[in-house]
Amino acid sequence: MELSGAEIVVQALIDEGVEYVFGYPGGAVLHIYDALFHQDRIRHILVRHEQGATHAADGYARSTGKCGVCLVTSGPGATNAVTGIATAYMDSIPLVVLTGQVPTPVIGSDAFQEVDTVGITRPCVKHNFLVKDRKELALTIRKAFYIATSGRPGPVVVDIPKDVTDPNIRIPYDYPKEIQMRSYNPAKRGHLGQIKKAVEAILQAKRPIFYTGGGVILGEASQRLRELVALTGFPITSTLMGLGAYPASDQKFLGMLGMHGTYEANMAMHEADTLIAIGARFDDRVTGKIEHFSPHAKIIHIDIDPSSISKNVRVDIPIVGPVDSVLADMLRLLREQDMRPDQQALADWWNQIERWRARQCLAYDRNSQRIKPQFAVETLYKVTQGNLYLTSDVGQHQMFAAQFYPFEEPRRWINSGGLGTMGFGLPAAVGVQLAHPDAQVACISGEASILMCIQELATCKQYDLPLKIILLNNGYMGMVRQWQEFFYESRYSHSYVDALPDFVRLAESFGHVGMRIERPADLEPAMREAFSRRDQLVFLDVVVDPTENVYPMIEAGKGHHEMHLSPDRELA
Amino acid sequence: MRHIISVLLENEAGALSRVAGLFSARGYNIESLTVAPTDDPSLSRMTLVTTGNEHVIEQIKKQLHKLIDTVKLLDLSEGTHIEREMMLIKVRAEGPDREELKRLADIFRAKIIDVTDTSYVVELTGSSSKLDAYIEAVPEGRIIEVVRSGPTGIARGPKGLSL
Numbered sequence: 001m002e003l004s005g006a007e008i009v010v011q012a013l014i015d016e017g018v019e020y021v022f023g024y025p026g027g028a029v030l031h032i033y034d035a036l037f038h039q040d041r042i043r044h045i046l047v048r049h050e051q052g053a054t055h056a057a058d059g060y061a062r063s064t065g066k067c068g069v070c071l072v073t074s075g076p077g078a079t080n081a082v083t084g085i086a087t088a089y090m091d092s093i094p095l096v097v098l099t100g101q102v103p104t105p106v107i108g109s110d111a112f113q114e115v116d117t118v119g120i121t122r123p124c125v126k127h128n129f130l131v132k133d134r135k136e137l138a139l140t141i142r143k144a145f146y147i148a149t150s151g152r153p154g155p156v157v158v159d160i161p162k163d164v165t166d167p168n169i170r171i172p173y174d175y176p177k178e179i180q181m182r183s184y185n186p187a188k189r190g191h192l193g194q195i196k197k198a199v200e201a202i203l204q205a206k207r208p209i210f211y212t213g214g215g216v217i218l219g220e221a222s223q224r225l226r227e228l229v230a231l232t233g234f235p236i237t238s239t240l241m242g243l244g245a246y247p248a249s250d251q252k253f254l255g256m257l258g259m260h261g262t263y264e265a266n267m268a269m270h271e272a273d274t275l276i277a278i279g280a281r282f283d284d285r286v287t288g289k290i291e292h293f294s295p296h297a298k299i300i301h302i303d304i305d306p307s308s309i310s311k312n313v314r315v316d317i318p319i320v321g322p323v324d325s326v327l328a329d330m331l332r333l334l335r336e337q338d339m340r341p342d343q344q345a346l347a348d349w350w351n352q353i354e355r356w357r358a359r360q361c362l363a364y365d366r367n368s369q370r371i372k373p374q375f376a377v378e379t380l381y382k383v384t385q386g387n388l389y390l391t392s393d394v395g396q397h398q399m400f401a402a403q404f405y406p407f408e409e410p411r412r413w414i415n416s417g418g419l420g421t422m423g424f425g426l427p428a429a430v431g432v433q434l435a436h437p438d439a440q441v442a443c444i445s446g447e448a449s450i451l452m453c454i455q456e457l458a459t460c461k462q463y464d465l466p467l468k469i470i471l472l473n474n475g476y477m478g479m480v481r482q483w484q485e486f487f488y489e490s491r492y493s494h495s496y497v498d499a500l501p502d503f504v505r506l507a508e509s510f511g512h513v514g515m516r517i518e519r520p521a522d523l524e525p526a527m528r529e530a531f532s533r534r535d536q537l538v539f540l541d542v543v544v545d546p547t548e549n550v551y552p553m554i555e556a557g558k559g560h561h562e563m564h565l566s567p568d569r570e571l572a
Numbered sequence: 573m574r575h576i577i578s579v580l581l582e583n584e585a586g587a588l589s590r591v592a593g594l595f596s597a598r599g600y601n602i603e604s605l606t607v608a609p610t611d612d613p614s615l616s617r618m619t620l621v622t623t624g625n626e627h628v629i630e631q632i633k634k635q636l637h638k639l640i641d642t643v644k645l646l647d648l649s650e651g652t653h654i655e656r657e658m659m660l661i662k663v664r665a666e667g668p669d670r671e672e673l674k675r676l677a678d679i680f681r682a683k684i685i686d687v688t689d690t691s692y693v694v695e696l697t698g699s700s701s702k703l704d705a706y707i708e709a710v711p712e713g714r715i716i717e718v719v720r721s722g723p724t725g726i727a728r729g730p731k732g733l734s735l
Contacts, residue, residue, distance in 0.1 A: 118586060123597050127640040130585070147640060182735065183582050183643040307634035310627070 003173040005134040005165035006031035009098065012141040014041045015175040018069050020060060020434055021045070022053040026073025027113060028100025031165035033071075045434065045463060048455035050077050052427035054084020054155075055453065058093050059428030060435045062414045063389055065220065067094040067149050068431065074100040075113030078159075079120065083421060085155045086124035090418025091241060092218055094153035096144045097121075103163040104132055117159045126154030134164045138175050146179045151186025152305040153218055187304060190321030190329060198276070198300045198317050199333045205274035206345035207296075207352075208234045211257065211286075214241030214417065215279015215303060217410040219323035222246070225278065228327055231334055233346060235353055237265035239280050240402055241417040248406035254353065255362075258286040259554050260399045263361035266552070266560040268353055269294050277301040279323045282312040283418070284556075292559025302326045361552045361565050362403055370545040371520050373397060373472045377404035380442065380470060383527040389414065389432045389441045393425035393449030396478035399550045401444045423452030426469065430456055433465040440531060442468040448477040448497050457510035460537050468530050469539045471503060474546040482549045507539035516541040574603075575629050576655060576725050578733055579618040579636055580644040583609055587616060587641040594639065600624065600632050604722030612735070615643065619724045646733045648725045655725040658695070659703045660685075662717040663710055665692045672711065680706050691716060699723075 003011055009032050013021065022045045025033045036044050047053040050072045057068030068088075072081050078099040088095045102111040118130045127147050129140050137160070144156040202208065216225050222245045229236050229252055236246050237257040246253055255262035257269055269275070275297040280286070287293040293313055301308075301315040302323055309318040319326055364374045377400050380388075386408050392398040392415035407413045414432060416424040429443040450471055460467055472478075480495040504514030513536050517526045523542065530538035552563045581587045588607055595602045603621040610617050622632060629647070637645050648655070665673050670692075677684050677694050680702070686693035696706055700723050707718065727733065 119589070122586075122590060122593050181640075184640050305638070307631065307638050309634075311631060311634075314627075 001173045002170040004031070004035070004167045004170050005137055005160075006035040006167055008134065008137045008173055009141065009160065009165060010035040010039055010042065011173060012138050012175055013069060014039070016067075016141070016145050018042055018067075020057075020431075021069045021071050022047055022056040022060075022431065023071030024050050024053055024073065024077060026077050026100060028074035028102060028162045029071060029077075029098075031162065031167050032098070032100070032160075034167065044071075045430070046459065047427065047430070048458050049453065050080035051084050051423065052430070052453055052456045052459065054081045054088065054095065054097065055421075055424050055427035056431035056434075056456075056459075057095050058084060058088045058424075059391060059414055059431030061088075061093050061095060061431070062428070063411050063432040064435045065411065067096055067145055070095065070097045072097070072099055073113065074102055074117070075115050077113075078115060078117040082121060082124065085121055085157065087416050087419045087421040087424060088155040089124045089126065091214060091416065092153050093155065094148040095155035096141070096148050097155055097157045099157060099159045101130070101159045101161040104161045105163070107161065117157065121157045124155075125157050128157035128159065130159045130161075131164055132161065134166075134169065134171055137164065138173060142176045142179055143181065146181070147184065151184075187321045188325070190302065190319045190326035192329065194317060194319045195326060195329045196333060198319060199330055199337070201274055201298055201300055201317060202232060202276065202334070203337065203339050203341055205234070205341055207272050207349045208232070208274040208276065208341070209268050209272045210234055210236040210276045210278060211239075211269065211280055212236060212242045212245055212278045213239040213280025215323050216242055216245040219279055219304065221279070221324035221327050222410045224324055224327035224331060227331055231331065232341065234276075235268055235350070237261070237269065239283070239286055239417070240415065242280065243402060243413045244407035244410045247408040249408060254357070256402055257560075259288070259556075260403065260550050260552065262403075263359050263552055263563060263565065264353055264356040266554065266563060267356045270560040271352070272297045275299045277315075278327070279303060281308045284312070287313060288554050288562075289557050289559050292561065294560075359565070361563075363566075364548075368520070368545060371517070371523060371542060373400045373474070373544045373548055374404050375520060376470065376472055376523060376542050376544060377401050377444070379523050379527055380444070381405050383524060383531055384440060384442070387440055388412065389436060389439055391415065391425045391429040391432060391441070391443045393443070393445040394420045394422045395446050395449060396474070396482065396548075396550050397444050397446045397449075397472040399479075400472070422449040426450060426453050427456045427459075429467045430459055430463075430465060433467055434463065440468070442470055444470045444472065446478055447471060447473045447475065447500055447503070454506070457507065457512060457537070461511040464535070465537060466533065466535050467537050469537070471539065471541050472544045473500075473503070473541055474544050474548070475500065476546055479550070485549070486555075503539060503541040507537070512537040512539055514539045514541065516543065518543045573625070573629070574621065574623050575647055575649045576619065576621050576653070576723060577633065577636070578646045578648055578725060579620070579642055580610070580733060580735075581607075581616045581618055582641040582643060583614050583616045584641055588618075590639050590641060591618065591620070591636065594635055595622075598631075598635060600628065606722045606724055615735075619722070621723055643735070644733055646727065648727055652728040653725050654728060655699055655723045656697055657700045657703055657723040658697045658721040659706070660719040661694045661696065661707070661710070661715065663692050663694060664690060664714045664716055666690050669711065669714060673714070676706075676709055680709075682706065
């Protein structure tokens, strides 16, 4: 088969089994767009801004486990995509981002729409390529998918100069089936000796806790994690990124840990003697002040990425390997053992945890005349019963959703944890809805975040995506306002979002349904109506209490035991 | 502590900037860095000298290894090894200095490889500290230009850092 460079790009995507390409055309990628026009295997989704393309591909990837694919043009197309690439990089999401580049003879001449895409994206990709020879195209795209999806996943950029895709020059095409790279060999299994050591530590634990992260979801290890928790009877807490890997409704689940984690989760982390970290990376929002982090614990850390181990916190028993395979080995070794952990110690530990849990750290004023954001999230759960993919933007609403929406399954909670990208939620929901056309998909957002990628409402209209947008409108950049209240004596410097649009009419102008809800009693009926509109995007502008803060809270630089529970319930 | 790390890299465009970018992005020290293709033209060998505590060095090695272009890596400082750096130094050589600088080159087993009426270019190879010592020994005000390669190194013994 002889194909042009542009056709090779498209055929390679077909051979990778790509369903959707999220993109935006421009000069440098016009040959590729013409090749797309001549086929019907891949569906191209036209976004309204390249940032939206990367977030939509990201949402697709997070909700399916498959690789997300974007196609953008050179120069501003590529720079607009950078935020989305960095977002995916921080959360280890597999993306292949194809960027157009100016023709090879003019690279370096400051040509129209030229930027050094490989240089700009280098620090926020797992790897990137500039393809200068059409003969390298197929192999490079194969490598890009392999690198993006294997080991610790991440985004890979393939920068393609326009002349390389010239439709008039055809070369033989053969897509490589297998790929071997001498310089890249991610771990296939954990070291059995290390796993045995970890099992011994687990058997000797008196105050153990599982601390699990997004790696459990990325590594498809939710089932094994559930078995391991059931077998040991140990408590478990999760990072923001790991929610859903373990069912939130289970008694052994202590809720999220970290800066806005639950009292019981953070106190258990602080008092634990054995910490089993699985697919988590000891992020500063989780650990708080490192010197106070889990001071008594022997730490076991399972991660596919060796550089995650002992990066922030010294680990006693490191295990490098795919989480699922390591947990399988652990389960097997534990089942072969006759010994069980000290059951009396474990019972005492649970008693202690239940005393912490009894503090009800997530309590809020349920009699308020205003809609509390917590109440809004609880109502969302009441209406959807967990039968939902929920994307989020970044800020207070994100934390309230993480705290109050109990996720039972992996890949249901989709948010930008590492980079904290405002504007992520709406385009991510586009990708999620396309991946799951019959599922209920909602985006929880704030009036500040939503405006950062509001243009994607047009994409939703073009492809008839019946998302539900739950806007918790408090008239402030809520998390910024909260920090200013706590740490800057309530000087609300530029956190007040003046001149907000009329969101109902805004939604309507894009061809969607808008509703504004101001009273608690109206919320549930409105949500029920919104979800009953199976074919329409409904934008719920929910006016919430502007003074509400996210509790519990550990200030940056404090330890897990130094939590604020509420304005009148200071410290633990 | 000072470490000298050898890295075998795919000889790809941009591989060097990935390493340099890694050091600046993560705030690691880098004292010197040399790189050139090996006998296998698809591979480059890089030698870099860095400093940091044990924890930092461990992270540097892990992060270097994580780069997709990195094929193999060896911390030469962990075993016995040989280090060599080359220096080209141009000195003002006039009047009585000419003899003095010639003698100095002999003492350091350096070679004078370019001569004019007023200058020498001296080539000197050795450990970095030997090169430092030579610079110290040149009489005040006679140095016109100093070019140093940065250290390269190889482990002692029969085993090699290769594929």
